[in-house]
Amino acid sequence: TGSYCNSMISLRDALRSGCASIKVINMLHFTFKQVHFASHVKSVRLSSKLKTSNSDHNTCSEKDIAMNFEEIPGPTSYPLIGTLHKYVPFFGEYNAEALDKNAWLNWRRYGSLARENPGVRLLHVFDPEDIETVFRQDHRYPARRSHVAMLHYRLSKPNVYNTGGLLSTNGPEWWRLRSTLQKNFTSPQSVKSHISSTDIVVQEFLEWIKKRNVSHHEDFLPYLNRLNLEVIGTVAFNERFHGFSEQEQDRKSRSSKIIEAAFGSNSGIMKLDKGFLWRLFKTPLYRKLVNSQEYLEKVSWNILLERANLFVSDKDNDNSLLASFLKQSNLDLKDILGMMVDILMAAIDTTSYATSFALYHISRNPEVQKKIFYEIFEHLPTKDTKITAEMLSKLAYTKSCIKESLRLNPVSIGVGRLTQKEFILRGYLIPEGTVIVTQNMIACRLPHYVSDPLVFKPERWLRGSEGYENLHPFLSLPFGFGPRSCIARRLAEQNMCITIVRLIREFQIDWKGGELGIRTLLINKPDKPVSLSFTSRKE
Numbered sequence: 001t002g003s004y005c006n007s008m009i010s011l012r013d014a015l016r017s018g019c020a021s022i023k024v025i026n027m028l029h030f031t032f033k034q035v036h037f038a039s040h041v042k043s044v045r046l047s048s049k050l051k052t053s054n055s056d057h058n059t060c061s062e063k064d065i066a067m068n069f070e071e072i073p074g075p076t077s078y079p080l081i082g083t084l085h086k087y088v089p090f091f092g093e094y095n096a097e098a099l100d101k102n103a104w105l106n107w108r109r110y111g112s113l114a115r116e117n118p119g120v121r122l123l124h125v126f127d128p129e130d131i132e133t134v135f136r137q138d139h140r141y142p143a144r145r146s147h148v149a150m151l152h153y154r155l156s157k158p159n160v161y162n163t164g165g166l167l168s169t170n171g172p173e174w175w176r177l178r179s180t181l182q183k184n185f186t187s188p189q190s191v192k193s194h195i196s197s198t199d200i201v202v203q204e205f206l207e208w209i210k211k212r213n214v215s216h217h218e219d220f221l222p223y224l225n226r227l228n229l230e231v232i233g234t235v236a237f238n239e240r241f242h243g244f245s246e247q248e249q250d251r252k253s254r255s256s257k258i259i260e261a262a263f264g265s266n267s268g269i270m271k272l273d274k275g276f277l278w279r280l281f282k283t284p285l286y287r288k289l290v291n292s293q294e295y296l297e298k299v300s301w302n303i304l305l306e307r308a309n310l311f312v313s314d315k316d317n318d319n320s321l322l323a324s325f326l327k328q329s330n331l332d333l334k335d336i337l338g339m340m341v342d343i344l345m346a347a348i349d350t351t352s353y354a355t356s357f358a359l360y361h362i363s364r365n366p367e368v369q370k371k372i373f374y375e376i377f378e379h380l381p382t383k384d385t386k387i388t389a390e391m392l393s394k395l396a397y398t399k400s401c402i403k404e405s406l407r408l409n410p411v412s413i414g415v416g417r418l419t420q421k422e423f424i425l426r427g428y429l430i431p432e433g434t435v436i437v438t439q440n441m442i443a444c445r446l447p448h449y450v451s452d453p454l455v456f457k458p459e460r461w462l463r464g465s466e467g468y469e470n471l472h473p474f475l476s477l478p479f480g481f482g483p484r485s486c487i488a489r490r491l492a493e494q495n496m497c498i499t500i501v502r503l504i505r506e507f508q509i510d511w512k513g514g515e516l517g518i519r520t521l522l523i524n525k526p527d528k529p530v531s532l533s534f535t536s537r538k539e
């Protein structure tokens with residue numbers, strides 16, 4: 001009630017001051033929203049600021065009346081350590097591997113904007129309207145602050161890398177790479193050209209899991225890792241790793257080591273981003289990152305040198321991404337190597353986790369699985385019918401299942417941005433250099449924005465269906481947004497779709513585990529084994 005009254009006073013004062021703007025009303029609206037969050041009475045201060053600026057209302061700007069960043073609700077921050085004490089094991093309330101739970105806590109306690117300071121100025125944004133405002137500020141070169149230790153490592157090896165690569169580089173250097181590389185990833189023509197080679201690999205995978213008689217006593221995730229390594233090897237490098245062969249099952253084989261190195265790189269990124277000790281000496285986590293990167297580098301160099309030699313004679317028969325990179329005159333071998341390592345890091349775990357969660361939701365919802373099966377059956381009357389681009393374009397229900405799964409279980413809890421100029425959000429001045437995390441995963445699970453948010457309802461994405469919901473366009477952003485969004489979105493969606501189509505056409509799939517949660521290791525890994533049983537369907 002206090003907040004409410006103060007807000008009314010603020011609006012009245014703002015209107016009198018002649019400085020009232022839509023933004024002020026926005027602030028008020030925000031304050032109303034936060035009334036149920038204790039002690040949020042910032043509008044009193046806003047009111048007094050407005051009174052001060054009233055004396056010279058001609059020069060009064062939004063900035064003059066904005067509240068300070070430090071006034072945004074958030075945990076207590078101490079000198080030197082900021083809010084890092086919250087992450088201390090056993091004592092702190094936050095868990096570095098459960099960012100979703102930390103975010104819930106922040107949302108419940110502080111509302112739709114929450115400030116933190118774990119070594120950087122950090123803002124969590126939960127409301128889709130605010131998320132839209134954040135992305136609308138994006139600079140010509142949208143920036144992220146992530147992969148900081150990897151950037152440090154790569155820049156320390158100028159004989160191998162020109163830059164930190166797409167994932168970690170910001171500014172004009174990022175754009176040089178991105179603008180050169182992206183048309184090979186995103187042009188619909190190029191993406192469709194990989195359907196048949198992906199389908200062949202997925203069919204081999206099916207044969208392999210039938211032969212192994214995979215059961216729910218095993219974790220299906222490592223199998224999906226093998227599949228996605230094989231798919232990305234074919235599509236990106238025209239390279240087969242033969243990950244399903246007997247020899248490659250060995251822990252010391254090339255495919256096993258690539259999968260381990262990709263995970264070894266990804267899983268340490270976030271902890272290293274938060275820490276600083278690796279800048280002083282090589283901590284075990286930094287060493288693990290370096291070893292993983294070195295292995296991915298070695299594999300990539302070998303493939304690259306072989307392709308670069310063959311390229312002259314074989315360029316017309318190779319539609320891989322690597323072949324297209326080699327045709328770009330403004331990329332040199334070091335740029336291409338960096339991209340190859342980024343692809344190995346970014347493709348395997350992401351697609352495998354996303355497919356695991358999609359299979360989890362589909363197998364727990366027999367009605368949904370039945371609908372997918374009928375949709376697929378219509379276009380794939382026999383198990384060996386070839387998958388085509390035209391067929392994929394007709395699988396609207398299957399695609400809405402993937403969207404719905406990514407709503408509930410996105411691969412990352414949200415999207416990170418580093419602000420490059422100050423701007424005003426809900427009446428607060430957000431300084432340049434603030435790290436913003438859009439909390440899409442939490443927003444997607446709130447009844448404020450989605451009806452029955454925890455229910456898996458693919459129909460909500462199907463225009464024209466009874467269950468269709470007009471969700472806010474900035475609510476679910478599993479591939480990020482804008483020019484910095486996932487470069488391989490189309491490819492990843494296509495690969496997931498082909499895998500699900502083939503699996504559901506072949507098997508009745510049942511979930512045998514309990515609730516599947518997440519471990520937030522930069523990307524959201526299933527926290528338990530992916531426990532699925534496969535029963536072959538009759539032809």
Ligand code: HEM
Nearest residue numbers: 166346347350351354411478479480481484485486488492
């Ligand atoms: C289901 C699978 C995938 C998901 C959910 C996913 C999601 C994402 C997200 C959220 C981002 C950050 C976007 C932003 O900041 O706005 C990203 C960036 C990126 N992804 Fe993906 N990704 C997937 C698969 C892949 C694959 C298969 C590749 C490579 C072949 C890939 C390569 C990249 C790269 C290189 C970036 C950095 C782009 C840049 O900074 O310009 N991703 N991805």
